[in-house]
Amino acid sequence: xxxxxxxxxxxxxxxxxxxxxxxxxxxxxxxxxxxxxxxxxxxxxxxxxxxxxxxxxxxxxxxxxxxxxxxxxxxxxxxxxxxxxxxxxxxxxxxxxxxxxxxxxxxxxxxxxxxxxxxxxxxxxxxxxxxxxxxxxxxxxxxxxxxxxxxxxxxxxxxxxxxxxxxxxxxxxxxxxxxxxxxxxxxxxxxxxxxxxxxxxxxxxxxxxxxxxxxxxxxxxxxxxxxxxxxxxxxxxxxxxxxxxxxxxxxxxxxxxxxxxxxxxxxxxxxxxxxxxxxxxxxxxxxxxxxxxxxxxxxxxxxxxxxxxxxxxxxx
Amino acid sequence: xxxxxxxxxxxxxxxxxxxxxxxxxxxxxxxxxxxxxxxxxxxxxxxxxxxxxxxxxxxxxxxxxxxxxxxxxxxxxxxxxxxxxxxxxxxxxxxxxxxxxxxxxxxxxxxxxxxxxxxxxxxxxxxxxxxxxxxxxxxxxxxxxxxxxxxxxxxxxxxxxxxxxxxxxxxxxxxxxxxxxxxxxxxxxxxxxxxxxxxxxxxxxxxxxxxxxxxxxxxxxxxxxxxxxxxxxxxxxxxxxxxxxxxx
Numbered sequence: 001x002x003x004x005x006x007x008x009x010x011x012x013x014x015x016x017x018x019x020x021x022x023x024x025x026x027x028x029x030x031x032x033x034x035x036x037x038x039x040x041x042x043x044x045x046x047x048x049x050x051x052x053x054x055x056x057x058x059x060x061x062x063x064x065x066x067x068x069x070x071x072x073x074x075x076x077x078x079x080x081x082x083x084x085x086x087x088x089x090x091x092x093x094x095x096x097x098x099x100x101x102x103x104x105x106x107x108x109x110x111x112x113x114x115x116x117x118x119x120x121x122x123x124x125x126x127x128x129x130x131x132x133x134x135x136x137x138x139x140x141x142x143x144x145x146x147x148x149x150x151x152x153x154x155x156x157x158x159x160x161x162x163x164x165x166x167x168x169x170x171x172x173x174x175x176x177x178x179x180x181x182x183x184x185x186x187x188x189x190x191x192x193x194x195x196x197x198x199x200x201x202x203x204x205x206x207x208x209x210x211x212x213x214x215x216x217x218x219x220x221x222x223x224x225x226x227x228x229x230x231x232x233x234x235x236x237x238x239x240x241x242x243x244x245x246x247x248x249x250x251x252x253x254x255x256x257x258x259x260x261x262x263x264x265x266x267x268x269x270x271x272x273x274x275x276x277x278x279x280x281x282x283x284x285x286x287x288x289x290x291x292x293x294x295x296x297x298x299x300x301x302x303x304x305x306x307x308x309x310x311x312x313x314x315x316x
Numbered sequence: 317x318x319x320x321x322x323x324x325x326x327x328x329x330x331x332x333x334x335x336x337x338x339x340x341x342x343x344x345x346x347x348x349x350x351x352x353x354x355x356x357x358x359x360x361x362x363x364x365x366x367x368x369x370x371x372x373x374x375x376x377x378x379x380x381x382x383x384x385x386x387x388x389x390x391x392x393x394x395x396x397x398x399x400x401x402x403x404x405x406x407x408x409x410x411x412x413x414x415x416x417x418x419x420x421x422x423x424x425x426x427x428x429x430x431x432x433x434x435x436x437x438x439x440x441x442x443x444x445x446x447x448x449x450x451x452x453x454x455x456x457x458x459x460x461x462x463x464x465x466x467x468x469x470x471x472x473x474x475x476x477x478x479x480x481x482x483x484x485x486x487x488x489x490x491x492x493x494x495x496x497x498x499x500x501x502x503x504x505x506x507x508x509x510x511x512x513x514x515x516x517x518x519x520x521x522x523x524x525x526x527x528x529x530x531x532x533x534x535x536x537x538x539x540x541x542x543x544x545x546x547x548x549x550x551x552x553x554x555x556x557x558x559x560x561x562x563x564x
Contacts, residue, residue: 219411219470222372223425223477224401233428237415315415315457 034284041285044276047110053083055097063093072103114286117272118293124189124268125255125297131194132254136201141231143206154202161199167260169196174264189261197254204246208239241312248305252298259294269293323383324350324481324512330370330380332363332536340366341377342536348481351510355523355544358533359559364516367533368485371514372403385480401429404474408486410466412458418469419445419454422476430477437476444472448502464495468502475506482506484515520564524548532556 029036043049059074059081070089072081086104097103111119142154161169173192177183183191212235220230262271273290277283325348332341340363348354356364369375370382373389373396382389384399412421422441426432432440445454448468458466467487474482484503488496500522507513507526517523523530523544530547532540532555540553548564551557 213409213411215407215409215411216413218374219405219407219413221397222374222400222403222405223473224397224429225425226397229428233424234413238413241415312415315417316459 029284036285037282038285040280040282041114041276041289044112044280044286045114045289047112050087050105050107051110052102053086053104053106055099055101055103056081058096058098061091061093061095061097061103063089070104072097113267113272113276114269114289114293117267117269118297120267120272121255121258121269121294122297124186124193124261124266125258127190128193128197128254128258129251131190132197132201135194135198136205139198139202140205140209143202144209158199158202161196166192166196166257167263170260170264185264185266188264189258189266193254193258193261196257197250200250200253201247204243204250205239208243209235211242212238241309244305244309244312248302251301251305255297255301256294322349324348324352324385325371325514326381326383327367327371328381328383330367330377330382332366332370332375332377340536341370343380344533344536344538345380346531346538346541348512348514350480350512352528353507353511353513353515353526354529354531355527356514356516356531356533357518357520357523357559361535362533363536364531364533365485366536367538368483368514368516371481371483372400372405374405397429401477402480404477404479404482406467406470406474406482406484406487408489410458410463410470410490412466412470412473414458417455417457418450418461421458421469422473425473426476441472441476444475445469447475447505448472449498462495463491464498467491467495467499471499471502471506481512481514484513484517486516486518488517488519518563520548532559534559 055072057074057076057078059072062071062073063069064071068084070083070086070091072083074080081103083104085106085108087107088105089103090105091097091101091103139154139157142150143158145151145154170189170192173195174183174185174188177191178185178188216234216238217230220234221227225233258268259270262268262274265271267275269290273286277286280286325346327344327346330341330344331339334340342363344363344367346354346367356368358364366375370377371384377390385402387394387399389396389399412418413424416424419438419441422444423437426437426440427434442451442454445451448471450465450468450472453461453465458469461469471482471487487503488499491499496519500519503513503515503522504526515522515527525544527544530540530542530544531538532547532553534555540547540551540556542552546552547556548560551560
């Protein structure tokens with residue numbers, strides 16, 4: 001009973017500390033001369049303004065008898081504009097419209113630049129994660145290979161990548177390799193991130209494989225398995241399980257590091273945030289939102305990996 | 317049956333050095349005939365495990381030759397993986413695959429190495445689990461089994477490849493005393509069926525009862541190769557006499 005009461009007490013202390021911190025943030029927000037305008041941020045996340053549908057060229061309006069479909073027949077005989085979805089019609093049958101006239105309005109939510117940036121961040125992280133995993137697996141296996149050339153190449157790669165800053169690597173990939181191979185920004189970003197993360201993944205995989213007792217490889221080989229088969233069916237499945245926690249950490253780092261690709265003008269979440277700040281004049285609100293979105297990504301990743309760990313723990 | 321097939325293992329003047337210059341095996345020569353059970357004993361560090369492990373090339377040798385069922389292990393063109401399919405091995409520390417159930421442990425190599433049909437492999441694996449007395453524990457993971465049970469699964473796993481030779485590397489040394497018997501019983505059963513076996517062990521009772529011949533190794537050299545009665549009752553080598561007086 002006594003121990004249980006103490007746990008409750010300390011949980012209460014935790015909640016109190018969090019509330020105190022929140023209050024401190026609130027107070028400091030009050031103290032500085034800053035007007036919080038969260039409502040300004042909304043259009044940049046989700047745009048709820050009705051959209052105008054305009055005539056691309058001069059033409060005549062034709063409304064189908066059912067009233068469901070509006071067609072703008074072009075005077076120059078080019079492809080007519082067919083509008084099937086609208087919420088409010090601003091013209092009637094037979095009206096003449098000129099280029100740029102608003103024909104109808106559509107009330108539909110549209111994703112704003114911040115969500116677009118979030119999607120780019122997710123895309124770049126997923127691509128980099130997959131490539132980093134493949135690259136890391138290959139280099140990790142080379143690192144423990146008996147072949148000196150493979151082993152030394154792996155060490156060379158790992159040391160170079162871990163010894164230089166990611167930001168510098170992004171510049172080199174974009175300005176040097178990107179120029180030579182004519183890479184797009186997005187590709188250059190993915191290449192830089194996967195090459196960087198791959199080096200760390202290789203070390204994680206190497207330590208994972210080396211943590212498996214030698215007897216496992218011996219047992220597999222003595223059953224007649226070749227080295228690759230023993231790796232695939234016996235060693236790697238066990239190593240994979242052990243590497244999950246450090247791997248989760250590495251991939252969370254990958255998501256956060258992806259913010260650095262904004263320096264080569266990829267409009268990811270961070271760059272979108274910068275752009276929205278200059279449009280909305282609400283820097284505090286924007287950066288808090290951006291941070292929250294990153295937190296959402298990283299925490300769902302670590303939640304997913306924890307689920308996987310639990311499922312693989314069946315044989316423990 | 318030709319005479320060549322009668323010799324399942326022929327080791328001739330096998331030498332091995334460990335890195336650092338330790339002379340682990342000193343010109344060891346031994347023969348094992350089809351269906352024979354040969355037990356190797358000796359003090360720790362005598363090279364008996366090392367010698368056993370050279371018989372499926374878990375340890376490479378520096379000179380000499382080893383023939384398994386007429387195949388020269390170190391000849392050009394010998395496929396070591398093929399050769400190992402014919403030589404089952406049981407380890408002191410079981411080395412079961414912890415991420416697979418007992419039955420999956422037994423099924424893995426026949427499926428992935430021998431490419432046998434899954435249904436046939438499953439049936440054979442179940443038979444083997446029954447044979448080692450673990451039909452009830454087939455779907456347990458190794459962590460849910462006792463040491464003796466794990467070792468019996470390991471024996472079933474080695475038998476699943478239908479080997480002609482079984483090597484046992486101190487199979488009962490890591491077991492609690494009450495579990496030694498169940499593993500030895502399975503091994504005795506195998507010997508009765510005519511399996512060719514090489515066993516490194518400290519179980520002198522097993523050696524006396526089951527072995528056709530007993531070898532004594534010390535400091536990397538093979539000193540005695542005798543039938544069990546003479547080996548134990550009338551030791552032909554002074555070092556063996558010393559060894560036996562310490563353990564019996």
